Amino acid sequence: MTPGARIAAAIDVIDAILAGASPEQVLKSWARASRFAGSKDRAAIRDHVFDVLRAKRSLAARGGAMTGRGLMLGLCARDGADLRALWSGAGHGPSPLSAAEAAYLAQTPDMSQAEAHDIPDWLWPLWTQSLDANAAPAAQALQRRAPIFLRINTKRTTPADAVASLAQDDIDAVQHPDVSSCLEVRRNPRRIKLSQAYQSGLIELQDAASQLAVAAIPVPDQGRVLDYCAGGGGKALAFADLRKATVFAHDIAAARMADLQPRAERAGVKIAAVATKDLARFEPYDVVFCDAPCSGSGTWRRTPDAKWQLTAQMLDQYHAMQDDVLSRAVTLVKPQGSLVYATCSVLKSENSQRVAAFQAQHPDWHVVAERQLIPGPKWDGFYYCLLQKQKHNL
Ligand SMILES: C[S@@+](CC[C@H](N)C(=O)[O-])C[C@H]1O[C@@H](n2cnc3c(N)ncnc32)[C@H](O)[C@@H]1O
Numbered sequence: 001m002t003p004g005a006r007i008a009a010a011i012d013v014i015d016a017i018l019a020g021a022s023p024e025q026v027l028k029s030w031a032r033a034s035r036f037a038g039s040k041d042r043a044a045i046r047d048h049v050f051d052v053l054r055a056k057r058s059l060a061a062r063g064g065a066m067t068g069r070g071l072m073l074g075l076c077a078r079d080g081a082d083l084r085a086l087w088s089g090a091g092h093g094p095s096p097l098s099a100a101e102a103a104y105l106a107q108t109p110d111m112s113q114a115e116a117h118d119i120p121d122w123l124w125p126l127w128t129q130s131l132d133a134n135a136a137p138a139a140q141a142l143q144r145r146a147p148i149f150l151r152i153n154t155k156r157t158t159p160a161d162a163v164a165s166l167a168q169d170d171i172d173a174v175q176h177p178d179v180s181s182c183l184e185v186r187r188n189p190r191r192i193k194l195s196q197a198y199q200s201g202l203i204e205l206q207d208a209a210s211q212l213a214v215a216a217i218p219v220p221d222q223g224r225v226l227d228y229c230a231g232g233g234g235k236a237l238a239f240a241d242l243r244k245a246t247v248f249a250h251d252i253a254a255a256r257m258a259d260l261q262p263r264a265e266r267a268g269v270k271i272a273a274v275a276t277k278d279l280a281r282f283e284p285y286d287v288v289f290c291d292a293p294c295s296g297s298g299t300w301r302r303t304p305d306a307k308w309q310l311t312a313q314m315l316d317q318y319h320a321m322q323d324d325v326l327s328r329a330v331t332l333v334k335p336q337g338s339l340v341y342a343t344c345s346v347l348k349s350e351n352s353q354r355v356a357a358f359q360a361q362h363p364d365w366h367v368v369a370e371r372q373l374i375p376g377p378k379w380d381g382f383y384y385c386l387l388q389k390q391k392h393n394l
Pocket residue numbers: 228229230231232233234235250251252253256291292293294321324325
């Protein structure tokens with residue numbers, strides 16, 4: 001496919017998404033119906049579609065319409081693409097710009113701050129109150145593609161050996177400047193799951209922020225750590241890799257842990273999945289890590305649809321779930337143990353305000369360490385707070 005034909009295909013896919021279909025579903029159907037498209041074409045179209053979804057408010061303002069064509073035009077204009085060559089109608093590309101489109105593109109659109117930063121209007125006040133000086137840079141980071149990070153399995157390899165193994169599969173990776181277990185993939189990220197390094201358990205896909213948070217939590221060597229909201233088990237796997245402690249994983253929706261055992265086997269680590277009714281059998285835990293359900297606002301560049309779907313009512317529901325998780329998890333922690341509250345959100349209402357609400361109910365718990373990571377080139381947005389019953393210096 002020509003570059004123009006890929007744009008034309010992306011326009012059709014985006015129109016279907018705007019009509020209410022899920023991006024993954026539309027991309028899959030498009031690929032099935034378009035056997036002429038190769039893997040590079042499919043990847044390029046996917047990139048166009050997700051580039052648009054991350055920034056659809058500002059791109060509609062630039063391109064003049066909230067339609068596939070308006071959005072792709074906005075994207076091409078934003079990124080300085082050669083409009084005359086790509087939008088010529090040749091090679092199955094989109095039809096040339098109308099006089100009205102060309103005149104519109106020549107102007108600078110007038111956008112509100114929320115629009116220019118691709119944040120829903122209702123959320124912008126909360127966003128700025130939560131992030132202060134980081135409000136604009138964080139929102140801008142979410143308008144662009146996310147870097148791809150790997151966690152190396154420190155029980156099996158070193159960063160240098162993992163980089164060398166990836167290079168054999170033509171994947172370029174470099175060590176993260178701040179997180180010792182982390183590599184950033186610079187070339188051929190789509191090959192990772194097929195690589196020898198991945199298949200033999202030397203690496204896992206995991207954002208640098210999650211790795212940093214797990215590494216910051218002290219766990220006694222002979223201790224027990226419970227990943228209370230384990231989902232696919234990313235945090236449990238990182239604990240099992242980085243620590244000597246026994247690792248347990250739990251999720252209220254046990255089916256979400258379906259991938260955990262195959263991932264643990266691949267990594268060569270042991271993780272015990274525990275059903276809710278059995279949690280008490282293994283308590284008390286030295287560390288209970290609560291990676292609570294949240295808006296995901298720190299990771300919206302990976303799941304841009306979630307940014308546009310979030311409502312104030314959904315946010316309130318997340319707050320209630322977060323309070324519930326903390327109130328249940330605290331009962332499982334050893335008297336001298338640690339309770340960790342974490343989210344991949346940057347909103348104070350989901351982070352420090354939830355900790356404050358917890359402390360209002362449990363005044364004997366103190367904050368020992370707390371960090372809000374801002375989405376950017378080094379990591380996704382992530383928050384963690386380490387609570388203990390007595391203050392200890394880390
Ligand atoms: C942010 S996700 C966890 C992601 C996971 N830790 C990872 O690294 O892949 C939140 C998880 O919390 C679970 N959850 C929601 N409410 C819960 C509760 N009351 N107790 C335990 N898990 C809960 C959800 O099923 C979901 O899988």
